[in-house]
Amino acid sequence: MPKSYRDGLPISPDKFVDQLMRLKRGSISRRDFLGLTGLGVATAVMARELGIMPTPAFAAENLGDRMSIATWPNYHDPQTFENFKADTGVAVEVNVFGSNEEMLAKLQAGGSGWSLFVPTNYTISTYKKLGIIEALDMAKLGNFDGTKEDARFTAEGTIDGTIYAVPKNWGTTGFAVNTKKLSKPMTSWKEFWDTAMAEGDGRTMVHDYQLTTIGNALKYYGYSFNSLKQDELAKAEELLLKVKP
Numbered sequence: 535m536p537k538s539y540r541d542g543l544p545i546s547p548d549k550f551v552d553q554l555m556r557l558k559r560g561s562i563s564r565r566d567f568l569g570l571t572g573l574g575v576a577t578a579v580m581a582r583e584l585g586i587m588p589t590p591a592f593a594a595e596n597l598g599d600r601m602s603i604a605t606w607p608n609y610h611d612p613q614t615f616e617n618f619k620a621d622t623g624v625a626v627e628v629n630v631f632g633s634n635e636e637m638l639a640k641l642q643a644g645g646s647g648w649s650l651f652v653p654t655n656y657t658i659s660t661y662k663k664l665g666i667i668e669a670l671d672m673a674k675l676g677n678f679d680g681t682k683e684d685a686r687f688t689a690e691g692t693i694d695g696t697i698y699a700v701p702k703n704w705g706t707t708g709f710a711v712n713t714k715k716l717s718k719p720m721t722s723w724k725e726f727w728d729t730a731m732a733e734g735d736g737r738t739m740v741h742d743y744q745l746t747t748i749g750n751a752l753k754y755y756g757y758s759f760n761s762l763k764q765d766e767l768a769k770a771e772e773l774l775l776k777v778k779p
Contacts, residue, residue, distance in 0.1 A: 602627040604637055604651035609703065633743065641666050654745075655690040658699050669696045707746040723753040730777050740777075747774065 607630050615626040629648065631637045634657045641648075642664070653661065661667040672678070678700055680688055691699030709726050713719070716733055720726050727750075730738040740747055749759040751770035761767060 599623060600625055600627065601649040602629060602647050604629045604631060604640070604648045606630065606652060607632075609652060652702055653699070655687070655699070655701070658690050659693060662693050662698055667698055669698055670700065672697055675700065707741070707750070723750045724756075727751070727754045727773060727777055738777075 601624050603626060605628065610628070615628065619625050631640075634654050637651065637653060638657065638660070641651075641661070658667075680697075680700075683701065687701040687704050691697055691701070709720065709723075711720055715737070716729065718725075718729065718733065720729055730740075748767070748770050751773045752761050752766060753759055754773055755766070755769055757763075757766045757770070761770075
């Protein structure tokens, strides 16, 4: 049984097949595949004979044959990545995350291998401070025109005059209601939370993201969504604990 190059431990047949399929999908590079399986050139020859080694890249620059992006669920049309691969020969591995904290922890661990990631704007300064992102070469972003962008969405990507990020999406957080199940319409966050504790009790689902959830609880009392006042945050916390059941 072959041993893994990285940890010296035996690799099972199931694990080998799993890595083989990941290679075929473009989720790992040839280098990673050879290292994980420990079969070296013999594996490369076998894989090429089976037709699963990736084809050479034909990108405008040396992008290799793989790139990895970290992003959010349902943020991209999968066809975009298929088109990118067809145009450049570069396969895209998509890593999906549920929070900025999870994304940051992965980056700080030093093993992400991401070429590109999609953080929330307020976190960009943290990534810069920690030295784990690089500035963008704007000469290579020919389709981006900052003069046509609202400064509200571009400002946080620019730090000390250097651009580290450009906007992809922006939006608002609201709520959706099944009007066939709830008789009273809702037009405010106060009505939303009140309904969640009354007619909608046990039938309400809230986004598991502290920024919006806490912010919307603050709005219940008419406070600022971005309040930093301890007494106001305490009331928002009290409301969320009350609603949670």
